[in-house]
Amino acid sequence: MASAKLLVNSDLQNDRKRATFDVEKLTNFIDGGAEKTSRRRYIQNTAVNDHAALKLKPWAFRTREENYEAVVRKQVQVARRSKELGLNNQEISIYEETFQSHESNRIGPRNGMFPPTIEKQGTTEQKKKFLPLIQNMTLLGCYAQTEMGHGTFVRGLESTATYDPKTKEFILNTPTITSMKFWPGSLGKTSNVCVFLAQLYTQGKCHGIHTFVLPLRDIDTHESLPGIEVGDIGPKFGFKENDNGYLRVNNVRIPRDYMLMRYAKVLEDGTYVKPENSKITYGTLILSRVFLCVVIFVYTDSKSASYLCLDRGPEAQVLDYQTQQTKLFPLLAKSYAFIFVARAVDQTFNRINSQIELGKLDYLAELHALCAGLKAFTTDQAAAGIEVCRMSCGGHGYSDASGLPKIYVSATAMCTVEGENSVMLLQMARFLIKSYNKMKTGHPLKGFVEYLGNKQTARSSMTKNITLQCLQEAYEHRAVRMIEEAAQSLKKHQKLGLTAEDAWNLTSTQLTWAALAHCHAYVVKMFVSMVTTIGLDDNVRAAVTSLCFLYAVDGIHEKLGEFIQDGFFDSAQVDILTNKMVTLLSEIRPNAVAMVDAFDLPDINLDSCLGRYDGNVYQALYDYAKSSPLNENDVLSSFHKYIQPLRKMSNKDGELQAKL
Secondary structure, eight states: OOOOOOOOOOOHHHHHHEEEESSHHHHHHHHHHHHHHHHHHHHHHHHHHHHHOOOOGGGGGSSSSHHHHHHHHHHHEEEEEEEHTTOOHHHHHHHHHHHHHHHOOOOOGGSTHHHHHHHSSHHHHHHHHHHHHHHHTTOOEEEEBBBSSSSSSSGGGOOEEETTTTEEHHHEOOSSSGSEEEEOTTTTTTTEEEEEEEEEETHHHHHEEEEEEEEEEEEOOOOTTTTTEEEEOOSSSSOOOOOOOOEEEEEEEEEEEGGGGGGSOOOOTTEEESOOOOOGHHHHHHHHHHHHHHHHHHHHHHHHHHHHHHHOOTTTOOGGSHHHHHHHHHHHHHHHHHHHHHHHHHHHHHHHHHHHTTOOOOOOHHHHEEEHHHHHHHHHHHHHHHHHHHHTTGGGGGGGGHHHHHHHHHHHHHHTTTTTTHHHHHHHHHHHHHHHHHHHOOOOOGGGGGGGSSSSOOOOOOHHHHOHHHHHHHHHHHHHHHHHHHHHHHHHHHHTTHHHHHHHHHHHHHHHHHHHHHHHHHHHHHHHHHHHHHOOOOOHHHHHHHHHHHHHHHHHHHHHHHHHHSSSHHHHHHHHHHHHHHHHHHHGGHHHHHHTTOOOOOOOHOOOOOOOOTOOHHHHHHHHTTTTGSSSSOHHIIIIIHHHHHHHSSSSSEEEEEEO
């Protein structure tokens, strides 16, 4: 597919020269310093060279089995290279993201929630037993939670684990068709062990969901074990390389110490010892949702940027059209907003998680709510944004050559992975309502809900000289009002005699709106906080501040009804915001390409003919088309098998055959 190295497209290069800031300084800021940028580039360049050595054909031209085999091959390479280069976990992620090129399958120590669950819920002895085997890829594991009939609703899982004190074993079962594990990644053909979530029964009582280590396949032969029926669930909307699987378990016995017992325990006689706080067992779910608050938009905008900035003959450059700017520049602003909010969430997670490790669970509910809400907010916006980028690329956006179809299916999957987004928003809403009620009874609030206790003004004081602080106040005002209205609706339903559950259901849509408003306010606040960071280069700050303004102003335009519903903005102020939006588009235009360049993503990471750094998309599209397997032969066998016989049959004497 690769063509001879070409010079950078002149129009794209001219756009880069228009930038008002030093791109390298912005890249350093995103990475956290020049040394980190240098280290990241070294790792990425190594991954690029390693990938080139594989000489794989484009993913879209592979069969499903070939895609699966390619990603297994890549994961083995990731494990080898990690050891050879002495990479830490963060550096392994950098290498893997570049080397895998958006292929989702992870095996062994890199498989999602499997290792973290054992690390966080296993005893010291269990971690010593299992983790070394995971690290050397003797144990290839996955996280088996989702069932055919139960996904986000963890408490409703039907799988069972019944303790037998006579043999000191647990008996595991998936007793119904809806209880079979369904969808876990790497379950179908890769994993030889899994973390199995099931209802724990001991001494005749059910103690709810607990986690167990369940062997699936023989370590040497990889054949499925007795009582285990496991397989691949078949083709899906994308993720061709991933063997999402199903699992049925019939009276499979495992040793007592295969239940992860850092917190909850079952003694040899069957006595159940409950944890100090039952919510601690959901710690790994929270961990995964932190990882899902990743800046997906970074890849989205980079894929389309080069194509949109080309000079197409006598016409104006595509990115000079205001309609294109209105579509794409807000997405560029969201990219940076989500970069900064991801950094803030990561810091919050590390702070609170360190306390949880010490047994201090005071902020566990806050962390869970924050991660659940932002997971839903960011993934919804990412999926919608990718579709905008695809349409902005014209007809070429439909082609797998653009890279957009591949990233689209990845992004849309994130809207349901580790919690369907509506459910995630309701989990945040529950925390917001509790915090609001707590505030109304005179208790001070801390953390990300502290603003609920601040005095809110009835009208915006915004003038033509719009400030970021004024915009932040608008978002907080909207969130407070919507949270308050949802809380009042709940009380109204309960006063009418409805149960708390029925009242919650009748208010659920309003609650999701309130949660979204809160998430939006939080992201704006984090963005504003980041662009006012001390020590940021002045020119970089000016460029990023324009994006911050655009993110906030565009968000108000998208949800204008919610901002003017109580008269917070008047019509004159709406006009000010509209004029500001137009001004910002022109202000950002000279820096648009440079802002995308600052993400510093290698071409292999994007895997796109359109999102190329050199901008030579037409040659790349031609090379991609030529590499199609259908072009290996000038005439395909189907012509001789089907078309030619039909023509001969239609012209019995053979004399009237068309001659072209």
